[in-house]
Amino acid sequence: RLQQLHCSALVLRLQTHHPRKRTVAECVLSLRQLGPEESEHWLDLNPPSKSSLCHSELHLSTCFQPVSGRIQLKALAAQNLPPSSSPLSQAFFVKAELHQLGHVVMKRKTRALKASGGQCQWEETFHFLLSSLEHPCSLSARLYSRSSVRRKQCLGQVQLSFDSSIPEALEQWKDTMAHPEKVVTSWHRLSPP
Known part of the structure; x- marks a missing residue:
């Protein structure tokens, strides 16, 4: 199970809901180094991409x-x-x-x-x-x-x-x-x- 996650990434989006739902920033966390222990990460938020962003x-x-x-x-x-x-x-x-x-x-x-x-x-x-x-x-x-x-x-x-x-x-x-x-x-x- 953990090995499957190593080939994935987590996309985090910061959104506002007033007056309508809108993504204001996003970041990507690669799960390649994910282990069985809990870990903390500091990630830079970036403006959302206008095109469909590829996280490959x-x-x-x-x-x-x-x-x-x-x-x-x-x-x-x-x-x-x-x-x-x-x-x-x-x-x-x-x-x-x-x-x-x-x-x-x-x-x-x-x-x-x-x-x-x-x-x-x-x-x-x-x-x-x-x-x-x-x-x-x-x-x-x-x-x-x-x-x-x-x-x-x-x-x-x-x-x-x-x-x-x-x-x-x-x-x-x-x-x-x-x-x-x-x-x-x-x-x-x-x-x-």
């Missing part, structure tokens, strides 16, 4: 390989995937891009998989060849859903770079670049595309 998370690993001049990105898994809003089946895939000097240098994508229990497991590795070790680079990973009629929708993205505004993404990138050949793995909540 991506599990990514990175490894900088300077000798061969490449970066390895492994799309491990996704969790908290949204259920299908139609009777059509949907599959999920990750599109990854290497950016350098303001250009997309290389693109890769995982195979599309159907979710099971709100999660997918790819375990797919991509090797991105750097055009130069002298210029900074970044990786982006976007999560897409695709319906059985081939309509795809971007659910969100993770930007791994020194310019990332998301602390977990920035920390993973710093650790990856500071420690060549070390595999750095982290879960990331998706940002709007």
Whole structure:
């Protein structure tokens, strides 16, 4: 039972009821670290999203390989995937891009998989060849859903770079670049595309 909850997130919404019911703020608590003991959490409330917000998370690993001049990105898994809003089946895939000097240098994508229990497991590795070790680079990973009629929708993205505004993404990138050949793995909540 507890293992099932580890693949979920709790969405908390602060609402007013006068003059009508309205969400004024929300936050998300990932249950990945949930244990049998009671714990306290301080969460930042954010203004509610105008679009239908996706609370999915991506599990990514990175490894900088300077000798061969490449970066390895492994799309491990996704969790908290949204259920299908139609009777059509949907599959999920990750599109990854290497950016350098303001250009997309290389693109890769995982195979599309159907979710099971709100999660997918790819375990797919991509090797991105750097055009130069002298210029900074970044990786982006976007999560897409695709319906059985081939309509795809971007659910969100993770930007791994020194310019990332998301602390977990920035920390993973710093650790990856500071420690060549070390595999750095982290879960990331998706940002709007």
